[in-house]
Amino acid sequence: MLENYAILPCNGLDKSAGVISGEIAKRLCESAENQTICPVFYRVSEKKYNRIAGEHPVLVIDGCQTRCATKLAAEKNLKISKKITITEEAKTHNVELSSNLRLLENDNALIEKILTALNQSEDKLPIIPAEPSVTYDFEYETYQHGKFIFRVPKNPEVYYNENDCWAYVIGNHARIGVTDFVQQNLSDILYFTPPEIGDEIDQFGEIGEIESSKSVFELISPFSGKVIAINSPLEQKPELLNENPYELGWVAEIELTDIEGDKELLIGFDQYLKIMKKKVEDLNG
Amino acid sequence: MSETTFMGVERNRIDWKPTIDYTKCDFCMECTTFCPHKVFEVRECEEMKLIVRNPDNCVVFCRACSKLCGPDALSFPDKNATTQRIKEIRKEESNA
């Protein structure tokens, strides 16, 4: 059961997804000890809600990908513990949202599904990270552009794709994460959505998402394989990604299915460094 | 590796770009404000106020702008098919 949360819905009044976000907040507060943060009042007066958000884990409910509630949470420096987006939930649950601003049957069905899933997610046992059996030692080359410093691991076991994700291969396992380029660009990372343990990922398939107030970055897996571990501390401390996206900020581990085939489409340190430098220069002049 | 190749393949041989669904787009311009690669072009005086002008500037496998699009109006080709196609082109080129 989802309880003792501070709930921040976007509460958008002109789209059904926004109306649904507000309805879910209401329902969560009716059925359990949760408190709603009104996004409109929060903009003009923050004392009360800063206190509530400081004392409780925060659930952010965005209606659509404009992410108004997430951006508000970022502006107010809130720590987001959980987050859903109604339009994404509608896709997951295969429900067509109505364009009507009054809740229709399909909207109510979706609300029930989301509430059930939210309550169940609370009852799930926490994932205990596996004891690391191997150590990943990184040796860095650094590149500075203006005030930004980018570390790039130069170990030969580390492979990159041109989408700024790395994989450190040991045996038939790889640990995966993003490079400094990604975390510098996103700036303060607010939220991490991990892949599921057991997910079968294609090469260049999505292996989690990280999000800041600026943007959402989809992690693109350098290798194909099955997810065997996720860095669960990141769910509560996504800022570890900003501190060091290679060490404490790694994202997932996979069991590789086609190491040699996949390597053909990957690059090593030298090439990645060149590509990254060019991207940094193009972006920052 | 020059700026017009991706994984050793000429960029213009890889079909990867956003497609705008004009029945959904509300021209909020979030996508073009966000994307630093000049993929989109704003055309204030025309009915289609936004077009995909430079598809080959789009970073292969990136879908970042679609994650910011409220009405979910942007779509991309299938990733797997694109990867397979890149592999085929590489093979053709190494055999050539």
Ligand code: SF4
């Ligand atoms: S973000 Fe979406 S709705 Fe806004 S202009 Fe781009 S395609 Fe259109």
Ligand code: SF4
């Ligand atoms: S997918 Fe990425 S590179 Fe392509 S247009 Fe969107 S933001 Fe720009």
